[in-house]
Amino acid sequence: MSVQWYPGHMNKARREIEEVMTQVDIVIEVLDARIPDSSQNPMLNTLRGEVPVLRLLNKKDLADKVRLDLWLEHWRDNESILAHPFSTLDKLDVAKISQWVSQMVPHRGSAEKPIRAMIAGIPNVGKSSLMNALLGRRVAKVGDEPAVTKSQQKLKVTNGFQLLDTPGILWPKIENPGASYRLAVTGAVRDTAIDYEDVALVGLKFFIADYRDALIARYKLKELAADPYDVLKVIGSKRGALRSGGKVDMHKAAEVFLNDVRTGAIGPYVMETPEMIALEERLVEEAKAKKEAARLARLAAAVPQRQQASNLAYRNSQVQSADQASVTNQNENLDEKQ
Known part of the structure; x- marks a missing residue:
């Protein structure tokens, strides 16, 4: 996102x-x-x-x-x-x-x-x-x-x-992707900056796992599919988010769902626990450490190549200097003969 x-x-x-x-x-x-x-x-x-x-x-x-x-x-x-x-x-x-x-x-x-x-x-x-x-x-x-x-x-x-x-401020970079999606689901991000369907699917995945009964009750579902995409299609169909020909408009279906989430129409919820956040923070730090290790490895691997390039440049400069000296000597000898 x-x-x-x-x-x-x-x-x-x-x-x-x-x-x-x-x-x-x-x-x-x-x-x-x-x-x-x-x-x-x-x-x-x-x-x-x-x-x-x-x-x-x-x-x-x-x-x-x-x-x-x-x-x-x-x-x-x-x-x-x-x-x-x-x-x-x-x-x-x-x-x-x-x-x-x-x-x-x-x-x-x-x-x-x-x-x-x-x-x-x-x-x-x-x-x-x-x-x-x-x-x-x-x-x-x-x-x-x-x-x-x-x-x-x-x-x-x-x-x-x-x-x-003070004005509401967000930090320059949100390192935890889970947090960025939760902010989007609850409406902290301008809707023009997000993909409705993408965010709605993340929200549905959460509700399917943590507030299954509330989801079933809100949309009067006989059964609840495991795939958030399938659930969003059902919500769109039930709430009239349709295009010509009866095809579900997934963007409108996402709008319906996210509006229900943000207004509390589905019921009360909390999207995170201290234990869950501790795990996410650990995974973020591990990912950062892995990325940094890969960067350092690339730098280390590039050293011989840079050294070879430097050596080649040095040799070329020496050859050019020798050639220039040779030409100068030849010119000086020619002048002496004349």
Whole structure:
């Protein structure tokens, strides 16, 4: 899947975050509860250093609570991380943010020393909706398209609590192909940058393996084929994604399925577990090591060839010098005879 992850404004956002991080007391990182790891930005982890982070696992109503609890347990022993399931539509959740922030930054919170919190997150996880909910008014543009916010804003929640919004940024290169597909399935990538059918087939493969019953119930299937392509054809047929002659339009069928996935129509789900991510990270590191070893082997194998080429060039230069010297001598002898 070819995706342009790093448009110019995201590069600018990275520099801005780097510049203001020294003024930040806490990072409020909005994550997609359905992909708790893939929606994290490893670049942000590097930029924040020792600054504590409050991770809000947004869209909790769309997430499988059992799997979500695995992530909460996974982060529980890390003192610099506080994580909570969250929904910008839940007023109780929004009201608790000040309490959670104060818990992480107990030495600030007065009018003289307000808590300076940076809101961060990848595109389309609900950052703008969170800001609007916190401030009780519309101050940030909200949209279904990723990367709506493209500039920095500083806003006062209370006298003791300030917000610094940042544009949604993705890192330059996503090394884990599984993560890139999960981001696409849940809608973090612009739909113009992906192949609908390709992404839908990856999503269907996941649901067939992990949420089989939910898939059967949603599309009223009598049986569920093992091949995602066959399942997508059935979904297209049942939901009217047809071309003339009754042939299934696979692109439209993919649109139908991905819309159901993103809106929660199939049911709550979480696409990854800590154990699964650990395995994927190990495989990515092994692939990188193998690629680097192959590169070094190619370089080593090329050394004799380069040396031979260098030797040949040297010999040719010596021959040319000798020939030139011979011609010069002949000319000098001729001059003497004359």
